[in-house]
Amino acid sequence: MTKEKITECVGRLSLIRFFPQNRFAIAELARIVNELCVNDAEGDRLTDEALRRFDEWCGPVALRAFYWERVANRTGCETCHRYGVLENGRPCTCAMGRYRRNSNDQYRPYVPPRATPDELAASVAWSEELTAQDSERRRRVEG
Ligand SMILES: [Zn+2]
Numbered sequence: 001m002t003k004e005k006i007t008e009c010v011g012r013l014s015l016i017r018f019f020p021q022n023r024f025a026i027a028e029l030a031r032i033v034n035e036l037c038v039n040d041a042e043g044d045r046l047t048d049e050a051l052r053r054f055d056e057w058c059g060p061v062a063l064r065a066f067y068w069e070r071v072a073n074r075t076g077c078e079t080c081h082r083y084g085v086l087e088n089g090r091p092c093t094c095a096m097g098r099y100r101r102n103s104n105d106q107y108r109p110y111v112p113p114r115a116t117p118d119e120l121a122a123s124v125a126w127s128e129e130l131t132a133q134d135s136e137r138r139r140r141v142e143g
Contacts, residue, residue, distance in 0.1 A: 001042075005040040005044070015051060016056065017055060017056045036067045046066075046067055053070075073098075
C-alpha cells in the first residue's frame, strides 16, 4: 500500500466511535492495515466494509478476522486445485494460500448461547410457576 492511502484509510476509520486517540495506537493500526492489505484497492475495501460493519471500534483481533473474512482475496490457482493447500500440506503461494496461512480461525466474537426448545419450554414453565406463586401469595395477603 502507498503511504498516502494508509493515512487516508486510518483517517476514515477514525469516524468509528471509540477510535483510539493515542498516537502509538494509531501508528500500530497503520502498520496492521499495511500488513493486511496487499494494495490500495484492498485498503479502500477494508475501510468501506469496516465503516459499514462497525459503529464502535472493534479492536485489532476482530479487525484482522474481519479482513480475512470479508476483504481478503481467496482466489485459488491450478497448482493447489483452488484449495490453497499443496499436496505436501503446505500453503500455496496464491491468494487462497495466503488466506490459508494467515486467517485466524480461532477468533470468534462472543455470541450468547442459544437455548434449545426444551430449555425454552422449561424456562417458560418456570416463569409461569413463579407468576402463579406470586398471585397465590398476593391472594393470601389481600384475603
Ligand atoms: Zn494456489
